[in-house]
Amino acid sequence: MKFLAGLVAFVALLAGSGAQTLPWETPGQPGGGGTQQLVHFLYPQQVTLPAEKPGTVELHFRINEGLHINSHAPRQKSLIKTELIEAEPEGVKIAAVDFPAGSDYAFEADPTEKLSVYSGEFVLRLHMTVERGDHLVSGQLRYQACDNHTCFPPRNLPVSVDVVGK
Amino acid sequence: MKRNVLVLAAMVTALTLMIAAGIVNFEHRRKAERMQGPQLTLVPDNGASPGAAMAADTDNASGLDGKVAPALTLADLNGNKVSLASYKGRPLVVDFWATWCGPCKVEIPWFEKLHEQYSSQGLEILGVSTDDLDRDDPAKLFTQKRDIADFASKMHMNYPVLLGEDAVEDKWGIDAMPTTFFIDRNGKIVASTVGLAPREVIEADIRKAIASGANS
Numbered sequence: 001m002k003f004l005a006g007l008v009a010f011v012a013l014l015a016g017s018g019a020q021t022l023p024w025e026t027p028g029q030p031g032g033g034g035t036q037q038l039v040h041f042l043y044p045q046q047v048t049l050p051a052e053k054p055g056t057v058e059l060h061f062r063i064n065e066g067l068h069i070n071s072h073a074p075r076q077k078s079l080i081k082t083e084l085i086e087a088e089p090e091g092v093k094i095a096a097v098d099f100p101a102g103s104d105y106a107f108e109a110d111p112t113e114k115l116s117v118y119s120g121e122f123v124l125r126l127h128m129t130v131e132r133g134d135h136l137v138s139g140q141l142r143y144q145a146c147d148n149h150t151c152f153p154p155r156n157l158p159v160s161v162d163v164v165g166k
Numbered sequence: 167m168k169r170n171v172l173v174l175a176a177m178v179t180a181l182t183l184m185i186a187a188g189i190v191n192f193e194h195r196r197k198a199e200r201m202q203g204p205q206l207t208l209v210p211d212n213g214a215s216p217g218a219a220m221a222a223d224t225d226n227a228s229g230l231d232g233k234v235a236p237a238l239t240l241a242d243l244n245g246n247k248v249s250l251a252s253y254k255g256r257p258l259v260v261d262f263w264a265t266w267c268g269p270c271k272v273e274i275p276w277f278e279k280l281h282e283q284y285s286s287q288g289l290e291i292l293g294v295s296t297d298d299l300d301r302d303d304p305a306k307l308f309t310q311k312r313d314i315a316d317f318a319s320k321m322h323m324n325y326p327v328l329l330g331e332d333a334v335e336d337k338w339g340i341d342a343m344p345t346t347f348f349i350d351r352n353g354k355i356v357a358s359t360v361g362l363a364p365r366e367v368i369e370a371d372i373r374k375a376i377a378s379g380a381n382s
Contacts, residue, residue, distance in 0.1 A: 078265040078317060109272040109362055144266055150342045150361035151267040153296065 038064045038145040038152060041159045042121070051132040051165035054095065059084075059124045059159060061141065068117040069143040071102025075116050079144070080154050084124060086139030091131035092163065098125040108148050130165035137161050229339060230355045235260070235347065236337045240294065240328040243315050248292070248328055250353070257284075257375040258349040259291045260338075262330065265317045266297070267343040269362035274321050276365050280372055281325055287376050288351075291325035293318070296335060296343060348372060350379035 042060040049055035063069055070079045084097050100123060102116030128137075140156040230236075238250040238260070250260070261277060263270035274293070281291050295314045300306035311329070318327045330340075338347070348357040348371040356378045357371035 078313070080266045107268045107272065107362075110268065113268070113271075115268070146268060147361075149269050150344075151264065151269060152342050153264075154266075154298070 035155055037155060037157050038067055039069060039141065039143050039155075039157050040064075041141070041157060044161060046162040046164065048164045048166055049128070049130050051130060054127060054129050057126045057128065057137075057161060057163065059126065059161070060121060061124070061157075062121045063119055063145065066147050067145045068105060068115075068119040068147075069145045071116040071118055072099035073102065073116060075114060079115070080142075082118065082141065082143045084126075084139055084141055084159070085156070086126070086137065089135050089137060091133060091165070092135045092137055093129045094137075095127040095129070098127070100124075107146075128163070130163050132165045135163045135165065137163050230347065231358055233355055234353050235349050235355050236334075238294075238334055238338070240331060240334060242326050242328050243311065243318065248326055250292075253290055253292075253349075254353050255351050256288045256290050257351055257372070257378075259289070259372060259375070260294060260347045260349065261291065262294045262296055262335065262338070262340050262343060262345045264296045264343050265314060270344045271321070273344055273346075273362055273365075273368065274323060276368060278322060278324050280369060284372055284376060289372060289376060293323060293325060293327045294330045294334075295327060296330045296340060299329060346371075348375040350375050352379040354379065 040062050042062055044057070044060075047057050049057070069082050072082050074081050082099065086094055086097070088094055100118065102118060105115050105117050105119070106113060107115075124141075126137075138158070138160045141159055142154060142156050144154040145152050235250060239247055242248050250258075259277065261270075261273070263274065277291050277293070281289060297310060297314055299310050314327065314329070338345075342360050344359075344362060346359045346363070346368070347355050350356050356374050359367065359371070363371075
């Protein structure tokens with residue numbers, strides 16, 4: 001019986017030790033559920049702003065290499081723009097979100113149609129006023145990514161920043 | 167003796183599990199690599215060339231090649247139900263696309279021309295829109311359907327356009343657009359592509375679907 005138990009443990013170890021994430025896991029989040037993200041929130045996790053005064057929080061994102069996402073102002077109506085869906089917790093007032101201008105790109109197979117996209121890293125600026133204390137500002141970055149020949153369905157990336165008003 | 171049989175059975179089970187784990191890992195790695203797209207680069211608009219090589223996944227991209235196409239019954243733009251079963255006996259292309267998908271806009275005119283070119287050999291094409299539909303919000307749903315219809319009209323799509331559903335897309339393993347399946351007269355998937363494949367690859371796959379199952 002000891003041999004059997006050892007064998008089962010060995011197989012379990014083999015299955016679990018693969019370099020790749022298994023189908024029931026989300027890459028980067030072993031055991032987790034959800035969709036694989038093509039854009040990643042880099043920083044900040046926490047920021048301090050003067051209480052009761054207008055301040056700015058810069059959110060840094062990185063897009064997977066080889067991919068692009070539409071900017072906040074795509075040139076075609078049918079394209080899905082990048083947007084930040086934010087929730088305002090009590091004690092936080094978000095006045096505006098600044099999106100960077102997009103860069104011009106065209107698909108290799110259709111060089112005549114110019115797109116406005118983000119690629120690599122980009123920064124969103126949140127203008128806000130916070131009351132004194134800790135506030136968890138959460139939201140979702142909605143984006144739709146493509147590479148040069150394939151497009152992926154729109155996704156929502158959770159974003160959270162601990163904003164301390166002092 | 168009994169112990170030996172038990173040990174042998176355990177070893178066979180273990181070996182089977184190891185092979186299965188390897189296959190699952192391999193398939194998942196392939197899928198993850200496609201999602202990461204490390205080998206793909208963006209082309210600045212001033213450096214683009216329409217004749218440059220594209221890198222769509224054309225080698226059993228869907229993992230469904232050689233299998234019978236999954237069942238599919240979807241509504242078209244007029245609300246009529248269209249079933250894959252009713253196309254049995256004819257070579258068929260099923261193309262999953264979206265209005266927000268740039269590469270799809272490149273291949274749709276190719277499908278229109280190939281549809282005309284091979285219609286005498288029985289070729290049929292179905293375009294399945296994967297655009298999100300708010301089925302619980304009649305006003306939004308109306309606008310979304312109208313946008314898809316406008317797009318199809320603007321693109322002069324000369325084949326039926328169906329409205330996709332999550333359950334169908336899951337069954338067909340759709341996670342990127344365009345994804346295209348080439349199905350023979352017996353309902354078997356003979357080729358599939360994920361991403362914008364070169365026109366000549368698409369035409370070769372159509373010929374394969376026409377030729378396969380022709381005499382059975």
